[in-house]
Amino acid sequence: MPETTPSPSLAELVSENGGARGVPIELISVSKRYGGSPDAAVDDLTMTIPAGEIVVFLGPSGCGKTTTMRMINRLIEPTSGRILIGGLDARAQKPDELRRHIGYVIQQAGLFPHMTVAANIAQVPQMLGWDRQRIRARVDELLELVGLDPVQYRDRYPRQLSGGQQQRVGVARALAADPPVLLMDEPFGALDPITRESLQDELLRLQEELSKTIVFVTHDVDEALKLGDRIAILDKGSRIVQYATAEEILTNPAGSYVEQFIGGESSMRLLKLTRVSDVALEQAVRARATDDAADLRRRMAEEGGDCAIVLDERQRPLRWVSAAALEGASGPVGELPGGEEDRIDTVISGRSTLQEAVEALLNAEQELVPVVGKRRHYTGVVTLATVQQAIAEIKERERRLRRERVAAGQSAVSVAAEPAPAAVVPDATGRDGGDTA
Numbered sequence: 001m002p003e004t005t006p007s008p009s010l011a012e013l014v015s016e017n018g019g020a021r022g023v024p025i026e027l028i029s030v031s032k033r034y035g036g037s038p039d040a041a042v043d044d045l046t047m048t049i050p051a052g053e054i055v056v057f058l059g060p061s062g063c064g065k066t067t068t069m070r071m072i073n074r075l076i077e078p079t080s081g082r083i084l085i086g087g088l089d090a091r092a093q094k095p096d097e098l099r100r101h102i103g104y105v106i107q108q109a110g111l112f113p114h115m116t117v118a119a120n121i122a123q124v125p126q127m128l129g130w131d132r133q134r135i136r137a138r139v140d141e142l143l144e145l146v147g148l149d150p151v152q153y154r155d156r157y158p159r160q161l162s163g164g165q166q167q168r169v170g171v172a173r174a175l176a177a178d179p180p181v182l183l184m185d186e187p188f189g190a191l192d193p194i195t196r197e198s199l200q201d202e203l204l205r206l207q208e209e210l211s212k213t214i215v216f217v218t219h220d221v222d223e224a225l226k227l228g229d230r231i232a233i234l235d236k237g238s239r240i241v242q243y244a245t246a247e248e249i250l251t252n253p254a255g256s257y258v259e260q261f262i263g264g265e266s267s268m269r270l271l272k273l274t275r276v277s278d279v280a281l282e283q284a285v286r287a288r289a290t291d292d293a294a295d296l297r298r299r300m301a302e303e304g305g306d307c308a309i310v311l312d313e314r315q316r317p318l319r320w321v322s323a324a325a326l327e328g329a330s331g332p333v334g335e336l337p338g339g340e341e342d343r344i345d346t347v348i349s350g351r352s353t354l355q356e357a358v359e360a361l362l363n364a365e366q367e368l369v370p371v372v373g374k375r376r377h378y379t380g381v382v383t384l385a386t387v388q389q390a391i392a393e394i395k396e397r398e399r400r401l402r403r404e405r406v407a408a409g410q411s412a413v414s415v416a417a418e419p420a421p422a423a424v425v426p427d428a429t430g431r432d433g434g435d436t437a
């Protein structure tokens with residue numbers, strides 16, 4: 001098909017959109033056949049990647065993940081089918097221009113070794129004709145955003161950076177022109193587990209701020225479950241076996257292929273993806289160090305609970321006081337003798353996972369662990385019962401969703417997202433063309 005000057009282009013869409021927010025991507029009956037191969041690398045794939053979400057492609061080697069991803073930015077041309085980005089046909093965009101508005105991050109960052117960090121990041125802004133001052137400011141802003149001090153890092157060469165730092169620069173480079181879409185092809189695959197985890201956390205933090213549409217390819221189930229708003233589990237030819245949230249995949253896997261792929265331990269994995277802030281916390285009886293022991297004993301008898309938490313004047317946890325220690329005691333609670341079991345060694349935050357909460361509970365002297373918010377401000381406690389209840393609720397919610405889907409005549413598992421209704425793309429004359437999908 002001949003390339004025409006697109007109207008509107010993704011560039012225009014980006015500037016209308018303020019650049020920052022993600023746009024949906026639709027793949028409609030997309031296939032790719034490489035010359036000489038009897039099988040299609042991607043076989044009639046239809047899916048919608050919603051705006052502002054992280055969608056992870058998870059599947060075995062050779063199933064077509066990279067081919068699918070590279071068709072989105074036209075590094076690979078589909079043999080048939082259509083790809084719409086923000087409602088615009090990718091084929092109607094000039095490939096170079098399209099790629100300036102689609103960030104691309106690959107394994108081992110792919111930085112140019114002879115260019116400084118700043119020059120690597122500045123590539124697309126330079127192509128877009130930004131002036132030097134704007135580029136310099138943007139480079140520094142991006143380095144800050146990915147957690148690298150601009151003064152220290154902007155003039156270094158890639159070989160003077162660790163793998164994790166190179167990958168951060170790779171992400172900064174991909175974000176340079178504030179694209180609505182980021183494609184990430186096993187970006188953390190070559191990193192050690194600790195660096196990998198911290199970059200995953202960084203990506204989630206960035207995404208909270210930026211709301212890009214991110215397509216992320218990985219082989220790693222835990223990475224997929226942690227990062228994906230939705231996960232597409234793919235089989236040969238990029239056939240979607242299941243396209244669903246991590247919770248749904250874990251509680252309602254679409255058959256033995258998915259089960260095998262995600263392995264056992266689905267409840268343990270649910271613990272990893274649920275945050276303490278997502279569950280209903282319990283409350284211990286609260287006390288101040290200056291409270292009278294006899295009063296506290298009365299309150300505990302009224303409110304229930306064997307244990308009270310003593311907080312300082314800024315609501316930060318100080319220690320536990322047991323009902324037994326209050327028996328016959330008088331005077332300020334803060335002056336009661338305390339044993340090992342009364343010390344609060346561990347607190348967790350709302351951002352901790354339930355897995356971390358269980359770990360803390362297993363190591364704690366008490367059967368409950370305090371949860372703190374900003375400035376160590378006490379917000380509640382977690383017990384093993386809290387965790388059990390949270391997992392039961394997730395499973396029940398997923399069972400309910402499954403029943404609703406079945407009642408609505410849909411498949412019991414989410415296989416493919418329906419493509420959005422046919423996009424209306426204005427034609428070159430500016431009239432609305434009835435561009436049917």
Ligand SMILES: Nc1ncnc2c1ncn2[C@@H]1O[C@H](COP(=O)(O)OP(=O)(O)OP(=O)(O)O)[C@@H](O)[C@H]1O
Nearest residue numbers: 034035037041059060061062063064065066067068
């Ligand atoms: N340029 C090419 N020419 C011919 N066949 C290719 C080409 N690139 C990929 N293929 C084939 O297409 C299929 C899909 O490859 P692709 O790289 O998309 O898979 P993948 O799921 O990303 O694999 P991996 O996880 O190993 O990177 C494979 O069978 C591969 O051999």
